[in-house]
Amino acid sequence: MEFLVASAIGIMTAAGLYLLLRLRTFPVILGISLLTYAVNVFLFTSGRLTVGGAPILRDGVTQYADPLPQALVLTAIVISFGMTAVVVMIALGAFLGSNNDFVDDQPEGQDDQMEGRS
Amino acid sequence: MTHWIVAPVILPALLAPFIVLAARFHIGIQRSFSVAGVLALIGCAAGLAWQTSDGTILLYQLGDWAAPFGIVLVGDRLSTMMVLLTAVLGLFVLLYAIGSGWDNRGWHFHALFQFQLMGIMGAFLTGDLFNLFVFFEVLLIASYGLMIHAGGNARLRAGVQYVLFNLIGSTLFLFALGSIYAETGTLNMADLANRVALIDPAETVGIRVAAVLLLLVFAIKAALVPLHFWLPSSYAEAPAPVAALFAIMTKVGAYAIIRVYTLVFPPDVEVTSGLHDVWLQPAALISVALGMIGVLAAQRLDRLVAFSVIGSMGMVMVTISLFTPAGIAAALYYIVHSTFAGAVLFLISDLVRTGRRDLELTPQPTMSGAALTAGLFFVGAIAMAGLPPLSGFLGKLLVLEAAFSSDLMVWIWTVVLVSSLISILGFARAGSVLFWKAHSVAPDNGAPVRERPAPLAYVAVGGLLSLLIANTVFAGQVHGYTSKIAAQLFAPEPYITTVVDTPGKLSEPKEDK
Numbered sequence: 001m002e003f004l005v006a007s008a009i010g011i012m013t014a015a016g017l018y019l020l021l022r023l024r025t026f027p028v029i030l031g032i033s034l035l036t037y038a039v040n041v042f043l044f045t046s047g048r049l050t051v052g053g054a055p056i057l058r059d060g061v062t063q064y065a066d067p068l069p070q071a072l073v074l075t076a077i078v079i080s081f082g083m084t085a086v087v088v089m090i091a092l093g094a095f096l097g098s099n100n101d102f103v104d105d106q107p108e109g110q111d112d113q114m115e116g117r118s
Numbered sequence: 119m120t121h122w123i124v125a126p127v128i129l130p131a132l133l134a135p136f137i138v139l140a141a142r143f144h145i146g147i148q149r150s151f152s153v154a155g156v157l158a159l160i161g162c163a164a165g166l167a168w169q170t171s172d173g174t175i176l177l178y179q180l181g182d183w184a185a186p187f188g189i190v191l192v193g194d195r196l197s198t199m200m201v202l203l204t205a206v207l208g209l210f211v212l213l214y215a216i217g218s219g220w221d222n223r224g225w226h227f228h229a230l231f232q233f234q235l236m237g238i239m240g241a242f243l244t245g246d247l248f249n250l251f252v253f254f255e256v257l258l259i260a261s262y263g264l265m266i267h268a269g270g271n272a273r274l275r276a277g278v279q280y281v282l283f284n285l286i287g288s289t290l291f292l293f294a295l296g297s298i299y300a301e302t303g304t305l306n307m308a309d310l311a312n313r314v315a316l317i318d319p320a321e322t323v324g325i326r327v328a329a330v331l332l333l334l335v336f337a338i339k340a341a342l343v344p345l346h347f348w349l350p351s352s353y354a355e356a357p358a359p360v361a362a363l364f365a366i367m368t369k370v371g372a373y374a375i376i377r378v379y380t381l382v383f384p385p386d387v388e389v390t391s392g393l394h395d396v397w398l399q400p401a402a403l404i405s406v407a408l409g410m411i412g413v414l415a416a417q418r419l420d421r422l423v424a425f426s427v428i429g430s431m432g433m434v435m436v437t438i439s440l441f442t443p444a445g446i447a448a449a450l451y452y453i454v455h456s457t458f459a460g461a462v463l464f465l466i467s468d469l470v471r472t473g474r475r476d477l478e479l480t481p482q483p484t485m486s487g488a489a490l491t492a493g494l495f496f497v498g499a500i501a502m503a504g505l506p507p508l509s510g511f512l513g514k515l516l517v518l519e520a521a522f523s524s525d526l527m528v529w530i531w532t533v534v535l536v537s538s539l540i541s542i543l544g545f546a547r548a549g550s551v552l553f554w555k556a557h558s559v560a561p562d563n564g565a566p567v568r569e570r571p572a573p574l575a576y577v578a579v580g581g582l583l584s585l586l587i588a589n590t591v592f593a594g595q596v597h598g599y600t601s602k603i604a605a606q607l608f609a610p611e612p613y614i615t616t617v618v619d620t621p622g623k624l625s626e627p628k629e630d631k
Contacts, residue, residue, distance in 0.1 A: 020286065025278060032285050039292040046300035069299065072248060076292055079255050083288070086262055087281045093266075094274035103279060105351060 005045055012038035025091040025101045029084065036080035043073045120169075123178045123193045125162045126201055126239040129155060134232035142226075149216050152228040156209045159235065163202040170198045171599070173606060175616045177245075184622025185245075186309045192245035194613060195603040196450075200242040200373055203454060204366050206585070207461055208235055210578045214465050215359035217574025218472070223268040223357075230267070233260035234363065241370050245617055247298065247305045250374065251291050254339075258284050261367065264360040265352060276355035283348035287338040294331035301325045308617035310382045311610060314389060322389045329383050329390045333398070336378070339371025342398075342435055343405040346428050350412070353427065354420035358468030361420075362461035368431050369453050376438055376446060380607045381614075385441040398439040399526060403533045405432025410537035413544035419470060419477040422548055423463040426502050429541060430456035433534065437517045440524055443604040448516035450600035455509040455589055459501040462582040466495050469579065470552060472571045479548055481555035487570040492553040494579055499545035501586050504538050509590040514538065516597065 012034050019031025047066030055067040095101045133155040141147040170176060176193035179185070193201075212231065214220075221227035237257025244250050262284075266277040299305055301324040302313040317325055334345070341349040349368075353361045383390040409429025416422035434456060437449035471477055473485025485491070497508070504510035514534060521530040589596060606613075 025282075028282055032282065032289070035286070035289045036292075039289050039296070043292060043296040043299075046296040048300075069296075072295070072299070075248075075252065079252070079288070080285075083255070083259065083281075083285055086259065087278070087285060090262070090266060090274060090281055091278045093269075094271065094278050097271040097274055100275075103282065105275075105279075 001049055001051075005041065005049060009038050009042050009045070012041070023102055023104065025095065025103055028103055029087060029091065032087070033080075033084055036076070036084070040073050040076055040080070043069055043076055045069075120176060121178070122162060122169075123166060123176045123191050123243065124180075126159055126166070126205070127191075127236055127243065129159055129162065130232040130236035130239070134229045134236070137229045137232065138226060145222050148228040149221070152212060152231060153209075153216070155232060156205065156212055156235070159239075160202070160205040160209060163198065163205040166193055167195075167198040167202045169193075170195050173602075173612075175613055177616050177620055179620065179622050182623045185617045185620065186304050186306045188622060189249050190245040190306070190617055191243045192308075192613070192617060193243060195599075195606050196373070196376065197242045199450070199599070199603060200369070201239055203369075203457060204235065204238050204242070207366055207457060207582075208363065210581045210585075211359050211363045211461065211465075213581070214362070214468075214575050214578035215357075217572045217576075217578060218359070218468065219572070220268070220357050220359050220468075226263065227267055230260045230263040231363070233257075234264060236260075238366060238370060242373060245307050247307060247310070247378075248295055251288070251295060254291065254370075255288060257367065257370070258288070261360075261364065264363070265356045267357050267360060273355045273357075276351040280348055280352035283338070287335055290331055290338070291335040294328050294335060297324055297328035297331065301328060306617065307378070307381055308614040311384075311614055312618065314382055314387060317389060319388050325389050329393065332378060333375065333393060336371045336374045337398075337401070339368065340375065340435060341368050341371070341405075341428055341431050342401050343408050343428070343432070344401070346405065346408075349428060350421055350424040353424040353464070354418065358464050358471070361424075361464040365427065365457050365460035365464070368427065369434075369457055372431070372434050372438060372449070372453060375435075376449070376607065379441070380446070381610050384608075384610075394439050394441050395525070399436065402432050402435035402439055403526075403529060405429065406436060406533050406537050408432075410541040410544070413541045414547070416544070416548075417479060419467045419479060419548060419552065420464075422479075422544065423460070423467050426463065426541065426545075427456075427460045429537065430460060430502065433514070433517060436530060436534070437520055440520055442520065442523075443601070443608050444520040446604035446607060447597065447601040448513070448520040450603055451509075451516055451593075451597050452513040454596065454600075455501070455513045455586065458582050458586050458589065459498065459510060462494075462498045462579055462586070463502055465575070465579050465582070466491065466498050469494070469571050469575065473568050479551045481551060481559045483559050483561040484556045485568065488553060488556065490576065491571075492549070494576075494583065495549055495553070497583050497586075499549060501583075503542045503545050505542065507590065509586055509593060512590060512593045512597075 016031045016034035019027045022028055047069035050065045053063045053065035054061045055065050137148050170193055178191040180189045234257055237253050237260055240253035262281050265280055266273055304310055338345045406429055409425050409432055412425025413422050416425055434449050434452050437445045469491045473487055474482055501508040501510045504514045521527055
């Protein structure tokens with residue numbers, strides 16, 4: 001199970017990083033989303049992986065799952081969800097306004113010649 | 119247990135929704151509540167700073183849960199000084215926004231402004247790393263709204279870059295927190311300090327990775343080269359009062375580095391040896407050089423100011439990375455100076471924009487109100503470049519003195535002195551192009567007459583400049599206080615015991631009912 005979870009985090013992070021380095025906003029936002037998925041699972045595993053452990057103290061239970069990372073993940077999910085929504089709206093506004101969705105600064109007057117780049 | 123320490127967070131948090139819900143269409147009511155809120159904030163902050171000035175450590179357990187389990191707010195000399203600095207800066211920025219009419223060029227300026235203050239205050243006061251992350255997000259999401267306030271394509275495009283870069287920073291922060299929790303099982307800073315000291319020197323791989331990741335996150339916030347790329351565009355395109363408020367946001371990164379790397383990973387802990395002197399210091403020196411070269415190379419006034427902010431943050435980080443009491447004291451003095459100097463230069467660049475066609479550094483016909491604006495720019499530029507008699511000069515002297523015993527002393531002195539010269543050239547060039555060469559350009563009779571900036575705008579700028587002058591006149595007292603702060607930071611035992619040993623809800627055995 002450790003191998004499975006670790007490789008899932010690794011693959012998602014790698015894919016997210018690759019997309020993050022693209023030039024247009026849409027792949028970059030996808031990359032950010034993938035990275036936040038990866039970090040959510042990563043936070044979850046920071047309390048060690050247990051199957052079927054009780055999160056709250058109870059009589060007669062010996063194996064516990066750490067409840068704190070679950071609370072942290074919940075916060076992180078909500079925040080990253082909201083932030084992604086914000087960046088989508090701003091990026092949409094910027095794209096509709098300037099008809100150009102490149103992430104980097106464009107030299108002035110060259111916006112029309114950028115069609116071939118990707 | 120005093121409740122006042124939570125007031126700087128609660129007050130803006132209540133005021134902002136009130137402004138949105140009750141006063142959405144009345145700019146007058148919004149303005150008066152916003153100003154009243156910031157004035158009350160200054161009162162609270164001054165009270166807290168007074169309470170902690172004798173070395174007391176204020177602890178606030180939210181929900182009465184004891185430290186490692188619940189979230190705590192901690193006020194010591196450092197955090198209350200930063201809170202006071204933020205509140206004072208907030209007042210003048212708000213006055214400028216009202217005077218220049220910026221707050222009426224889009225929706226919800228005052229509500230976002232209050233949320234921004236809440237995030238900054240919380241980040242300074244919290245004693246818990248995950249809570250620090252949450253307050254970072256609060257201040258960031260408000261800053262996203264403020265950054266694109268009043269719209270416009272260039273601003274939206276710069277906003278996209280700003281948001282994306284900070285999202286990456288937040289993700290890195292979460293990775294760092296995850297690895298710290300996996301290694302130590304706690305996220306409370308005082309508790310962490312105890313546990314990091316206990317880690318077996320042979321098994322420090324995880325905590326080393328976490329320490330470096332955390333440093334990267336704070337360096338992004340502090341705009342340290344090579345993580346500074348988000349700053350020039352976004353600060354230059356943001357509305358001027360917002361950019362001036364952002365002058366404190368880079369300091370949040372510097373504060374977090376000081377706090378975490380004196381308390382949790384102090385310089386003598388083997389886990390992070392080499393992090394400060396091998397990595398942080400050269401990066402900070404490059405920041406100073408790059409920022410000041412940027413000042414000389416900038417084609418527009420707002421970019422020039424943005425690069426001068428990078429340079430002065432580099433100066434702060436050089437001094438912090440010495441990690442000696444003298445170094446931290448000098449850095450804190452310079453933080454106060456550079457917050458006001460950066461903010462006032464952004465506001466002045468907006469005064470220039472009001473009177474001119476644009477901010478390109480090319481000769482254009484004389485602007486309206488040129489004499490007064492030129493005088494203010496002169497004072498602001500002297501402060502930022504670090505010429506006598508203002509506090510920039512004293513700050514640099516303190517930096518050089520603190521660096522005297524460092525191994526890299528030759529490098530620090532060379533970079534600081536040469537880059538100061540370059541920045542003086544840059545500011546002199548900008549001032550002469552903007553204000554002197556304007557007289558040689560024939561006025562364009564067809565151009566519309568531009569109105570003078572409002573008097574309240576000048577009051578705000580003058581107020582910030584007088585704070586800079588006060589920081590110079592009372593330099594002895596201010597530096598004496600920052601030395602006390604540094605002494606408290608390098609003796610963290612009272613902080614740790616106050617946080618960890620204060621009993622809370624579940625600390626005592628339960629009484630039978």
